[in-house]
Amino acid sequence: MSHLQRYAFELDLAPGLKGVDVVLAPDSHALFADGDDVLRSGDLPAEAYPVLGTNADGDPVLIVSTPNEYAYGGRLVVEVDGEGQMITARLPDFLSVNGAWVTTPERVAEAWVGGPESLFASEAFAPGPTGQLVTELADAVGAVITAQDGAWFGLTDVVLLGHRIEVRRQETNLGNLTADANLAEAKKIDPTVLVSIKKRRRQP
Numbered sequence: 550m551s552h553l554q555r556y557a558f559e560l561d562l563a564p565g566l567k568g569v570d571v572v573l574a575p576d577s578h579a580l581f582a583d584g585d586d587v588l589r590s591g592d593l594p595a596e597a598y599p600v601l602g603t604n605a606d607g608d609p610v611l612i613v614s615t616p617n618e619y620a621y622g623g624r625l626v627v628e629v630d631g632e633g634q635m636i637t638a639r640l641p642d643f644l645s646v647n648g649a650w651v652t653t654p655e656r657v658a659e660a661w662v663g664g665p666e667s668l669f670a671s672e673a674f675a676p677g678p679t680g681q682l683v684t685e686l687a688d689a690v691g692a693v694i695t696a697q698d699g700a701w702f703g704l705t706d707v708v709l710l711g712h713r714i715e716v717r718r719q720e721t722n723l724g725n726l727t728a729d730a731n732l733a734e735a736k737k738i739d740p741t742v743l744v745s746i747k748k749r750r751r752q753p
Contacts, residue, residue: 552576556614560600563612567605570635571625574614578713580621581614586648587656589620598648599625601637609637617713621649624660 551559556577563572582594599611615623626646628639640647650660710721724747732745 550575556581556595556612559612559614560602563602563604563610565605566610569604569610570608571599571627572610572612574612575617577614578617579614580616580649581612581623583644583648585645587651587653588649589651594649598623599640601640609635611635615649619652621651622657622660624648624650 550573551562553559553562553574554576556574556579559572559574559577563569566572579595580588580592581596581598581600582588583598586594586598588594596612596614599613602610602612604610611625611627613623613625615621624647626643628636628643630636650656707722709723709726710716711723715721716724728745728747731747732742735742735745
């Protein structure tokens with residue numbers, strides 16, 4: 550799994566890696582999709598799913614990415630031979646399975662191999678199936694997040710703009726709010742402080 554923020558960097562990186570078969574490029578939030586994927590209105594794929602390349606060992610390497618905020622779920626199935634090498638010639642056989650799965654109830658139900666009415670029923674997360682393991686892990690992680698970062702400081706009727714593309718490219722109400730909060734704290738230490746500056750994280 551990489552974190553280079555622009556998938557073009559992962560495409561450049563993959564040929565230099567040894568012993569790597571698949572590169573997940575999630576931080577670009579780019580939509581990779583194949584020909585039979587159902588996409589949300591207005592969405593266009595940036596690349597095919599998966600992008601096929603060659604690593605530094607001369608073996609196949611696949612690069613995949615899906616958007617953030619659960620708009621899609623990425624699914625990749627590959628077959629390997631007795632030497633542990635991917636059989637890329639079999640990728641077309643998994644075309645209907647692989648790709649970006651839009652998270653509409655109908656499409657998720659299709660991935661679950663069941664109807665929408667059963668998708669959200671209790672049996673989807675009943676003891677035994679993989680869904681139950683996912684639930685247990687998610688609940689455990691959620692408990693840690695709640696304990697570490699679960700303090701409520703206030704509520705707002707206004708939507709705070711916190712999407713990555715917004716806060717990194719323009720002034721937002723969330724940025725202003727946090728800057729004002731920082732300024733208020735700074736004034737407790739030094740009343741002469743006049744400015745609070747929010748700096749975005751450096752992007753490669």
